[in-house]
Amino acid sequence: MSGRSLDERLVVARNAARAAGALLRAKLGTHLRVRSKDERTNLVSEADTASEALIKRIIGHEFPDDAFLGEETGASGSGAARWIVDPLDGTTNYLHGYRCFCVSIAFEQGGVLELGVVYDPMAEEEFVAQRGGGATCNGERLAVSAQTHLGDSLLVTGFPAHAVDDPGSNLEPFADFLVAGQAIRRDGSAALDLCYVAAGRFDGFWEPDLHAWDVAAGTLLVNEAGGRVSDYRGNPALLAGRQIVASNARIHDAMLDVLRRYA
DSSP: OTTOOHHHHHHHHHHHHHHHHHHHHHHTTSOOOEEESSSTTSEEEHHHHHHHHHHHHHHHHHOTTSEEEETTTEEEOOSSEEEEEEEEEOHHHHHTTOOOOEEEEEEEETTEEEEEEEEETTTTEEEEEETTTEEEETTEEOOOOOOOOGGGOEEEEOOOSSOTTSTTSSHHHHHHHHHHSSEEEOOSOHHHHHHHHHTTSOSEEEEESOOHHHHHHHHHHHHHTTOEEEOTTSSBOOTTSSEEEEEOSTTHHHHHHHHGGGO
16 A cells, blocks of 8 residues: 555545535535536535545545545546545535535445545534445444334435436335335435444445445444445445445345445
């Protein structure tokens, strides 16, 4: 890793996440230029691009040889060391003043997730995970919930940014889990949803059609907090797999029973 330790990278990731969070907080509620990407519901604002530029500059200054994958600028660089960044997860929330959004930064080495940092600038919560080192929120150790029954579980999900009649729209699984679970929330930030599973606030999460930057840091957080992450078939979740199920591990198989026909 170019002679630099994971601890050094973690310090830089935390600094970058907090700097980007401060930028987002300052721009919240101001007049921002906004455009749609591929769908009218898939938005990007100047806050997204400014946040990513800041993160990329901070990381690039310290680790110029590392590769970078950002939601807004795509892939750059090459090599085994790679940063995976969502500079503003929850853009639609942000643009409406709904204060559920975050900055997500992950680091992988040789295809293995090593570090994850998710920062919620409005709640001032910093979620941190290091492979083999556990997961924390503001320095306090995280652990998934102890819930064992899907019927008593609080679940969370999201919907892809495309037409509701698309087969991947998540409407049918949503209806199934309305019956199978206790209750469902839809908050609009996959990275924070995963953090909340890691913290035991949610018992389970599922969502289709996500990207690496949406889930990289959160996946590590759930795993390090004692949870389980997979695709809809129960196989290890791949960052490019586009289907994810995360849970406290105890209700995971029951969630898979609901989702397998959508795999």
